[in-house]
Amino acid sequence: MAVKSDIEIARAATKRPIQDIGAKLGIHSDDLVPYGHDKAKVSQRLIDAVQDRPDGKLILVTAINPTPAGEGKTTTTVGLGDGLNAIGKKAVVCIREASLGPCFGMKGGAAGGGYAQVIPMEDMNLHFTGDFHAITSAHNLLAAMIDNHVYWGNTLDIDIRRVVWRRVMDMNDRALRQITASLGGVANGFPREAGFDITVASEVMAILCLARNLADLQKRLGDIIVAYRRDKTPVYCRDLKADGAMTVLLKDALQPNLVQTLENNPAFVHGGPFANIAHGCNSVTATTTALKLADYVVTEAGFGADLGAEKFMNIKCRKAGIAPACVVVVATVRAMKMNGGVAKADLGFENVAAVQAxxxxxxxxxxxxxxxxxxxxxxxxxxxxxxxxxxDAVKAYVASQGSEALLCKHWAQGSAGIIDLATRVAEIADLDAANFAPIYPDAMPLFDKMQTIAQKIYRADGVIADDKIRDQLAQWENQGYGHLPVCMAKTQYSFTTDPERRGAPTGFTIPVREVRLSAGAGFIVAICGEIMTMPGLPRVPSAETIMLNEDGQIEGLF
Incomplete structure (x- = not known):
């Protein structure tokens, strides 16, 4: 029998009205803002009303470095949430929204897969509730106001050579990485170099995902540094009086989105920073609200644990005052074999030695x-x-590392295939054995924070950066930003900056080619190796096979 595609499984699901899903968490229909029948935003009134409740247990799902063999982190996150509900626990899933870039590129969507998915799959992977459009609009409003201010006299004395606020769009388009803006004569302004990032790399995205409420959101937006004057003093978003209008554009986007799993369990899907170029976690608002509404919250951090989990711990947990009670690392036998040197075409053949390697x-x-x-x-x-x-080889290896591994069949069986993991995770979380702490203190110098991540997490010999970068970090420390955590922008495929180096390499360095200050979000971005903040489409993009069928249904999403 042919295996159904993810979109076929999602389309065949029996959905319940979103009000019924909210009721599972004790959310009254008056506190839901419906977007159709199967998705809704949770009101700020509800978020404010539950703040005095105790927190549930936070469970983080992360993974090994991704390979072409597939790992299934989001699928496992959703499956575990369903599994916890299946064993009688009150659990909610918290994941990120999908970017259009990878949906039409190569990576696909972000709703899980098989019989462990969040629905409506098509809506989630496309425009959803418009959050990304709001973020893109707010970001580009600020960009427009910068150039407009310069055009009308530049009373802030912005040095147009030092405008650091790029534009964004939610699509992979390498042609926009580096552009020249304002060509065409006097009426179009002053020509300057500019460029685009993908929306998920926007500081506005990071701010939305770290803000606690509208007041915090506007303050963070106002703190964005957009440019520098000739004397190198910073120009802030609030100096341009853009923070108010940007907050207006983002007021609905700040509210978490409630949807459901295939098994009609609640899921918050909110925010979407990539973990390779941003901090890779869903919104603080969604996670902290879920912790007040459920006994267990299952959330994921993007890509492998060297990126997503590290940033979850060092940035999100530090900023939000939360801590995981248990962490699940997702792996596959196929990926172990690929890390052990087996070609993708040969992964279907048994190779225990490669698994062990x-x-x-x-x-x-x-x-x-x-x-x-x-x-x-x-x-x-x-x-x-x-x-x-x-x-058995994977289980034995994990046991030798002082942990345990459980086989999960949620992709094919839904919650029934992940009961063992759900039971064990709940047991571990209930022990309250975690003694969480970030791996570096706030007071550590910025460059030393990069060194700490490179050496302790990647196992590199260290970070290399030229004097210009070191001087920039020192200048930010002198300006009062030395306490900020560091967000490493690096390839997801390897502990190194070389995406082809799999396994657990040693004897390498991490080159930092650029640093960016995200003063509103509250972290420093270190761009390492060849990582791009505006991805490109692959030779054969998924967009070529995405279309409407004769029944008007979407085909080709995955």
Whole structure:
């Protein structure tokens, strides 16, 4: 029998009215702002009303470095949420929204897969409730107001050579990485170099995902540094009086989106910063609200634990005052074999030795996550080609690392295939054994924070950066930004900056080619190696096969 695609499974699901899903969390229909019948935003009134409640247990799902073999982190996040509900726990899933860039590019959507998905899948992977459009509009309003201010006399004395606020769009378009703006004569302003990032890399996206409420949102927006004067003093968003209008554009986007899983359990889907170029976590508002409404909150951090989990711990938890009670690291037998040197075409053949060799990548992630003082369990996301001997090899390796691994079949079976993991995760979370702490203090110098991440998480020999970058970091420290955490922008495919170096390499350095101050979001971005903040489309983009069928239904999303 042919295996149904993710979109076919999602389309066949029996959805319940979103008011029924809210009722599972004790949310009255008056506190839901419906977007159709199957999705809604949660009102700020409800968010404010539950703040005095105790927090539930926070469970983070992360993974090994992604490979072409697939890992299934979002699928496992959704499956675990369903599994916890299946064993009688009150649980909610918190994940990020999908960017149009990867949906039409190569990576696909962000709603899970198989029988562990969040629905409506098509809406979630496309325009959803318009949050990304609001973020793009707010970001580009500020860009327009910068150039407009310069055009009308430049009373702030902005040095147009030092405008640091780029434009954004939610699409992969390499042609826009570096452009020249304002050509065409006097009426169009002063020509200058400019460029675009993808919306998920926008500081406005980061701010939305870290803001607590509208007042905090507007303050953070006002703190954005957009340019520098000739004397190198910063020009802030509030100096241009753009923060008020930007907040207006974002007022609805700040409210978390409530949807449901295939098994009609609640899920918050909100925010979407990428973990390779931003901080990779869903919004603080969604996570902290979910913790007040449920006994267990299952959330994910983007890509591998070297990026998503590190930033979740060092940035999101630090900023939000939250801590995970348990961390799940997702791995697959196929990915272990690929890390062990097996070509993708040969992954269907049993190769226990390659599995054992590839487990070094998993082991490093386990050790890294444990260094934050939290208990770790491994979820082996099952593929039909996995053999018993290969699964046993992963379990044995994980046991040798002082942890445990459980086989999970949620992709094919939904919650029924992940009961063992759900039971064990709940047991671990209920022990309150976590002793969470970030791996560096606020007071550590910025460059030393980069060194700490490179050495303790990536296992690099250190960071290399030219004097210009070191001087810039020192200048920011002198301006009062030295306490900020660091957000490393790096390839997701390797601990190194070389995407082809799999496994657990040593004997390398991390080159930092640029640093950016996100004063509103509250972190420093270190751009490492060849990572791009505006991705490009692949040779054969997914967009070529996405279309409407004869029944007017969307085909080709995955």
């Amino acid at each position: 590839g487990c070094a990548n998993l082991g490093r992630h386990i050790e890294n996550v444990k260094s934050f003082g939290v208990p770790v369990i491994v979820a082996i996301n099952h593929f039909v080609s996995d053999t018993e001997a290969e699964v």
